[in-house]
Amino acid sequence: MSWTDERVELLKKMWAEGQSASQIAKELGGVTRNAVIGKVHRLGLSNRTGPGGAPGPVPAQAPAAPPAAPAAPPAKEAKIIKETKGRPAPQPEAELEDDAPTKRAPVDIDMDEDMDEAETRPVPSPARKAIVPAGQPLPPQPSANEISPEALAKVSEIEKKAKRLTLMELTERTCKWPVGDPATPDFWFCGLPVQQGKPYCEAHVGVAFQPMSSRRDRRR
């Protein structure tokens, strides 16, 4: 792959949007994040703080280059050998399949273990489109009336920073919360880092698992 005008343009766009190099690389395809970073530098737009531009929306690390002290040259000789560790994939984990995402509740993915206390329980997944006679433009997102408005706000908040991964890009540590209509090209998965042991990121765990107490008395 080469840096065609188109690709460079997309690179610039995404970089400006605060997307990470790895994400840009994935989007472009055929290049690694290193390639992207290298290109970014050669294009001279390494610092996301453009002239007169709005501050980056992403908590990008500020490279505040300090007047590097004339420290002694690194005398590192030791070589670090990375241990090769095999992944026998023990647990009969449920794998995300090409199964119709229409009714499959992502909640049951890898949820066997510690569901800890009976204090929480999964809430119907948002991916599950209500079985409704087609024709209605209704966006059956998770019934808002049974989720704490606080959690919802948090979700819409972080969804702006979502990685927007495709099914194939999901890993054991990327949030598997689906967004959008599976039948639409605008369908994607959150992809943010998952919360330890959970299939979702912090925000989505918030709406996926509700304390029994708040679920107890929802009428209707």
Next chain:
DNA sequence: CCCTGATTCGC
């Protein structure tokens, strides 16, 4: 460990 961007340097 996973992930980020930054730099170097042979090609």
Next chain:
DNA sequence: GCGAATCAGG
């Protein structure tokens, strides 16, 4: 110019 390898950090 390119980008893998490496470095440095969260």
